[in-house]
Amino acid sequence: MQLEDGTSAGLRKPSPPLLCRFYDRAVGAFLVDVIATRPLSRTDTRSLVYVAALGAAAVYFLIFPIWRGQFLVEIWPTESWNAYWQDAVSRGLPLYPDPTSLVGNNYPPLSFYGVALFGKLFAMGNLQAGRALSIVALVLLAIEITGIVKILAGSTFYGALGGLWYLAIMARNSTIYVGADDPQLAGLAIMGAGLWWFLDRVAAERDPTPALLLMVVAGFWKHNNIAIPLTCISWLLITRNRFAVRGVMISGAAALAGLGLCITIYGPNFLPNMLATRSYGMGTLLANIGHLQWIALALFIWLFWALSSRRTAAARFTMLHVGFGLFACLLQWLGHGVSGNAEFDLILAAAIGIGAAFAGASDTLLSHRVGPDRLRDIMVAALLLRLLASDRQETALLFLSDDFRASLRGTETNLRFEASKVAIMPGNVECKTKLICRQAGKPFVVDEFKVEEMLLTGKATPQSIAEKMAAAGITTFNETLPATAQPKASLIYWLKNRH
Structure with missing residues (x-):
């Protein structure tokens, strides 16, 4: 038996739930009649949305x-590590160092x-x-x-x-x-x-x-x-x-x-x-x-x-x-x-x-x-x-907070200042923030990740590392100012402290 809509008796699709029918009328009508600026099908309008x-x-x-990206700050430690090896390629220096050294690639x-x-x-x-x-x-x-x-x-x-x-x-x-x-x-x-x-x-x-x-x-x-x-x-x-x-x-x-x-x-x-x-x-x-x-x-x-x-x-x-x-x-x-x-x-x-x-x-x-x-x-x-x-909203704070925008500028100033101190230090220098040493024109002489893994696996001791650094004439630079890109990105914190 055929019904008026062309379906067979007993096979009519069930009516959509009341909530779905309301959704279609409210949201669907809004999409088509309000958002669309020209005649479009419901599907086309949804696609645009x-x-x-x-x-x-x-x-x-x-x-x-x-x-x-415009700031001279270290976003992550591997940034400076990569930049050092890219510099090596540019200058024709060895890309893979002596495995017994304090650096690795x-x-x-x-x-x-x-x-x-x-x-x-x-x-x-x-x-x-x-x-x-x-x-x-x-x-x-x-x-x-x-x-x-x-x-x-x-x-x-x-x-x-x-x-x-x-x-x-x-x-x-x-x-x-x-x-x-x-x-x-x-x-x-x-x-x-x-x-x-x-x-x-x-x-x-x-x-x-x-x-x-x-x-x-x-x-x-x-x-x-x-x-x-x-x-x-x-x-x-x-x-x-x-x-x-x-x-x-x-x-x-x-x-x-x-x-x-x-x-x-x-x-x-x-x-x-x-x-x-x-x-x-x-x-x-x-x-x-x-x-x-x-x-x-x-x-x-x-x-x-x-x-x-x-x-x-x-x-x-x-x-x-x-x-x-x-x-x-x-x-x-x-x-x-x-x-x-x-x-x-x-x-x-x-x-x-x-x-x-x-x-x-x-x-x-x-x-x-x-x-x-x-x-x-x-x-x-x-x-x-x-x-x-999420409470972490860097882009929102970029528009809302003068302090947030200034933080990276301040960090870059810190890094350049620290680099100026390293530049006048004699010989090789180890920097916790490697970008400081790179900016100061110092070579890459200590890979903190390699050293840490050598210590964790028992392939070196703190004393043997210190002896290697002394033999290579490496001085450790003690940073006094923050030089990494770690701005406070909490939107809730900003809302609580903006006054």
């Missing part, structure tokens, strides 16, 4: 790290050459070049997420939402890497380009080996971005791709050839530096694992969609990618001194998953109950609330 909301969040959180070589070249091309110092390159890499990663989701889930638009969320969460939560002289983001951007290229070639049933080789290059820029190559190789094997064996063998041979080339170029110091002394234990893992709270909601949204669409290639691939991202994160956090960059693989996988979840929202069980439009509204609102739900 999604982009505007997540785009505004991304821009808002990016303002602070971009503004901060456990990063692969390409990033140092890349940043030095970038700085030379744009007439920038290495420190500023590294900071600028990290912002460029972050934007490139957002574009790559868009393209990857387009291949996996068929939607450029929802891929762009994943990319915008990625920009926002990284600028919000990884400020010691975003806008800092660190190779992690640029290395991940090269790896992300490899993933995009890989999926494009696999979708076209072409040999993905060139994309795997690009991932090998990315590994010689920064070596701990491992989730993407593990995911791609596993996907080739799981799907029994006809190019799987060829791709794995050629890319593996290329990685070994690259290691051999580095040993040839840099000599016997290369491998001992790369295999740097480090202590391991559960303490660092337990100290860092709480940081995953920032992406927990995004992972929940992705998982809800992935389980509903688990038979699709997009869901299966993202399950593999997120799984390897989580594995890489937890594995690296077992190492002492490993920080937030260990989770970058996982955050990238989560962003791709979010884009795919937006695209496939209509396939979930909850969508059948509340409708795909309302479900996507809830997803966007929840992601935005999680981004904003």
Whole structure:
């Protein structure tokens, strides 16, 4: 029996709950009639609101790290460490020191050459070049997420939402890497380009080996971005791709050839530096694992969609990618001194998953109950609330607080003053804030991280370290003024003390 609306008797869809009907009339009408400046469909208007909301969040959180980049302050200790090795490349000095010395370099070589070249091309110092390159890499990663989701889930638009969320969460939560002289983001951007290229070639049933080789290059820029190559190789094997064996063998041979080339170029110091002394234990893992709270909601949204669409290639691939991202994160956090960059693989996988979840929202069980439009509204609102739900609000204080803005200027003044004192000290000098010694024109003679790991693992004692420093004529500079970029970013504190 046919009803007037064309459905069969007994098969009529249940009426939406009263709350959903009210939501449609209130929110839906607002979106169409108030926000739209020209006649648009309800879906088109919603799309514009999604982009505007997540785009505004991304821009808002990016303002602070971009503004901060102009100051001569040490954002994070690895900044000066990277800048010293970039200086070494620029000056033709050895890149991998004697393993028995008090300095070490456990990063692969390409990033140092890349940043030095970038700085030379744009007439920038290495420190500023590294900071600028990290912002460029972050934007490139957002574009790559868009393209990857387009291949996996068929939607450029929802891929762009994943990319915008990625920009926002990284600028919000990884400020010691975003806008800092660190190779992690640029290395991940090269790896992300490899993933995009890989999926494009696999979708076209072409040999993905060139994309795997690009991932090998990315590994010689920064070596701990491992989730993407593990995911791609596993996907080739799981799907029994006809190019799987060829791709794995050629890319593996290329990685070994690259290691051999580095040993040839840099000599016997290369491998001992790369295999740097480090202590391991559960303490660092337990100290860092709480940081995953920032992406927990995004992972929940992705998982809800992935389980509903688990038979699709997009869901299966993202399950593999997120799984390897989580594995890489937890594995690296077992190492002492490993920080937030260990989770970058996982955050990238989560962003791709979010884009795919937006695209496939209509396939979930909850969508059948509340409708795909309302479900996507809830997803966007929840992601935005999680981004904003924190007392740490650097960008807001940048506009609201004169003291906040002045703090970094004061820190730069302190650093320059301290550097002027170090510059007149005779011989080699150790600075706790390495940027002070670098600004003073002093060479890099003590790597505090290497020394700490030698002490923790029992490979050195405080007395043996002191003897080495004395033999090398190294004097320790005792800083009297703060010279690191640590402004007080509590909005509540500012509200309580603004009068």
